[in-house]
Amino acid sequence: MAQFYKAKPRKTQQTQAKQSFHVSQLDHLGAGIAEHQGKIVFIPGALPDETVTAQIVEQKKRHAKAKLIKVESASAARIEASCPYYGRCGGCDLQHLELSAQRDAKQTALENLINKMGRTQPQTMSEPLSGEGWHYRRRARLATQYLRDTKQLNLGFRALASSEVVNIDACPVLAKSLSELIAPLNQCLNRLSAKRSLGHVELLSVDSGPCVVLRITSPLNDKDKALLATFGEQHKVRLVLLDDDSKLETLWGDEGLPYYTLEDGSSLGFSPGNFIQVNGEINQQMVTQAIDWLQIQPGERVLDLFCGVGNFTLPLAKAGAQVVGVEGVDAMVAQARVNATMSGVEGAEFYHGDLSADLSAAPWLGRIDKLLLDPARAGAYESLQWLKKMKPKAIVYISCNPVSLARDCEPLLAQGYQLSRLGLIDMFPQTHHIEAMALFELEK
Incomplete structure (x- = not known):
């Protein structure tokens, strides 16, 4: 995806005296949220329902950031981190919160972002996709x-x-x-x-x-x-x-x-450096749920944008669809074709294309029945501008960044889609990272 420079707002460094805060919830980055003098204060390391001593270290116009000094009254969900490197290593940031509470907080943060930024609410909130809390990264x-x-x-x-x-x-x-x-x-x-x-x-x-x-x-x-x-x-x-x-x-x-292989027998080869989902158990759950939500019918034409090496494309084709996969990395397109052949999949074809560019001349662009999106953190905003030419009845959007998902609700809603289902994907336990799957359907 194309990246554009955007000047960051100027920050005011203003160290203040230590003071007491009551934390109400976590934001989507895992920081505790409190209020002080009518301003929201973000406190990394603090948990909901806690009273903490913290020191404001950064002031902005509408919010501030504070450094956690001491937990005065701990949440019942606070636990001792089990990793000896926790607090120094930058990999995990929620080991101090019990696992089920992590998922509750992530789901709340996801719903809030979709409601406030996306200006919509799902008709149905699905059960989170979750698995083991430890030793899950492949x-x-x-x-x-x-x-x-x-x-x-x-x-x-x-x-x-x-x-x-x-x-x-x-x-x-x-x-x-x-x-x-x-x-x-x-x-x-x-x-x-x-x-x-x-x-x-x-x-x-x-x-x-x-x-x-x-x-x-x-x-x-x-x-x-x-x-x-x-x-x-x-x-x-x-x-x-x-x-x-x-x-x-x-x-x-x-x-x-x-x-790696999927439950349907699909075999997906990849080169070191190619993107694959790091949590194999959750990846299989995502594939199964995406096919279920799209309700694939034999012979339907399905477009899989940001298809990688065919993680969703091959199972969609095995479910009976005629699938077109599009990916921006040429080498991954070539590998996806090899994977389709090795997996005995005939109902899939693959194209290389810059999905942030003008797609008007793309040979694959046209009417489709269903659409699957699995973009990078930047989201799929540019691709969604071509919905009028595609007119899918249903869209499954897999998101690794709830902020871009919330932003992308705007063009979807504007073109007559409603958010039918939304579900948390807990791909990275012990961290604040939120992934999600959303189903958008064309209003009748």
Whole structure:
């Protein structure tokens, strides 16, 4: 999606005395909300129904931000975070809130955003899609940081609002097989002579097996490659190098692309760096629910925009639809075609296209029966301007950013659609991140 520069509003830094606040709810970013002198105050770390001591550190025209100093009266849902890195690592920010309360808060925040920003309400609020609260991530990208004074390499996640990398030995939200790799991998990387040439590390645990993808900024010597190959063999994990030109070199393990499978038998190969949903359990629930909400009938023409490698396209085709998938990354379009062939899917075709551009000459644009959208965080606003040419009876919109979903309600409502269903997708437990699925239907 195209990104445009927008000047940020000027902030007034104004540190005030510590004072007491009563927190009423969480916002969609996981911060506690309180009121002070007629202004909303956001307090990260504070929970609903708590009285806290905090200090205002940032003033804006209509709201302020405060730093949590002390919890005076704790919420019954507050718990002790189980991860030893919590509070330093920037990955999780809701481990101090009981899991069911996390989901309640996310659902409330989602409903509020759709009501206030989207200026609509769903006819039906569906049950959240949820799964395990721990060890759910099948994919993660770890950062590296070379420390000049100690000549050691840190491996982990970046600290909150910082470039510093928090060195970790394990991570309780990663699949256990991946979490257990971190400590020995850290030791292996610190034995390399080219520690300064290492970039991020991608960990994968999919149906094709575990995989470590190591980003390098300059070629490694044979000794370093041998050390990495030995690590792969010892831990039975595919070890792959990824250079500046996106060239892959497998040092140990199967050289084929990693892949995951869905319940319908679809097999989806992908290249390291391609987008896939990190929570496999929730991804399957999303696919099942999307097909159910669209009520696919044999022979219907369905358009799948932002289709990636075919995560929704292939199951839609297997449900009996004639599906057109459109994706902005050419390599992913090519892979989606391969995935369709490997999965025995004939009722799907794929196109490459910039979905933020003028689509008037796009060969796939025209009347369709149903539409599925799975955009990036920027949303699908530009694509929705072409609804008049598509005129689908039903639209399923999968959102990883409730703010852009709320904004995109405007063109949908303006063209005669109503929000029939809305449901939370808890893709990232222990974090504030909210994903959602919405069903829009053309009013009769």
